[in-house]
Amino acid sequence: MTSIVELFPKCRKLAYDARQQLAQVQNGVLPAPDLYISVDELMHQLDVMDQLVLRETPNQRQVWKRKILELREECLSLKRQGQHYDRLVNANVRQEKERNELLRRRRKTPTNNESDLQNLAEEAQSLHQSHLLVDDLLNTGQASLAGLVDQRSRLRGVRRMVVDIGNRLGLTNTTMRIIERRDITDAYLVFAGMIITCIVIYFCHFHFEKK
Numbered sequence: 561m562t563s564i565v566e567l568f569p570k571c572r573k574l575a576y577d578a579r580q581q582l583a584q585v586q587n588g589v590l591p592a593p594d595l596y597i598s599v600d601e602l603m604h605q606l607d608v609m610d611q612l613v614l615r616e617t618p619n620q621r622q623v624w625k626r627k628i629l630e631l632r633e634e635c636l637s638l639k640r641q642g643q644h645y646d647r648l649v650n651a652n653v654r655q656e657k658e659r660n661e662l663l664r665r666r667r668k669t670p671t672n673n674e675s676d677l678q679n680l681a682e683e684a685q686s687l688h689q690s691h692l693l694v695d696d697l698l699n700t701g702q703a704s705l706a707g708l709v710d711q712r713s714r715l716r717g718v719r720r721m722v723v724d725i726g727n728r729l730g731l732t733n734t735t736m737r738i739i740e741r742r743d744i745t746d747a748y749l750v751f752a753g754m755i756i757t758c759i760v761i762y763f764c765h766f767h768f769e770k771k
Contacts, residue, residue, distance in 0.1 A: 564615075602635050708754060
């Protein structure tokens, strides 16, 4: 029977592979369904670990539960990002097809002014580039927000670990309150960064749409 100690490195390796695949999905090298396969396999292994953790001692059980929770949150984040990039790729492909179809119909339509067709092609190309630029900005914002969420999840895990260590070492209540206030301050900074990023993306999107 596989133990949780043996299975955990395998889950870490699956999470690393999924991160590499996400980067390939972002660059258009790998289709998103391949990423979903790795994420589903990781989720399955984490479910197995949830069963195995019940065999551990109470102290070890809490440690393993935190590790499983961190991997599960990372797994869900990878899947959400993969779905986001998959939608962007599909939208770009659809726009390219619509553009080509429009140009094909224009070419079939008799006209004495070929400059109109050329202008239309240039306008479509410019619009397509603007959409790509906005998509890149949205991409960057989404990745930044996902990174902030992941960092906060990790900070929460660290905080719980610090609290446990503090309880074992007998830290004073004043010290623990200082740690808690710092965690709240970090949360405000994270949300402020998210709001600023959303505002920048909105103005960039509005600017290019206006053009």
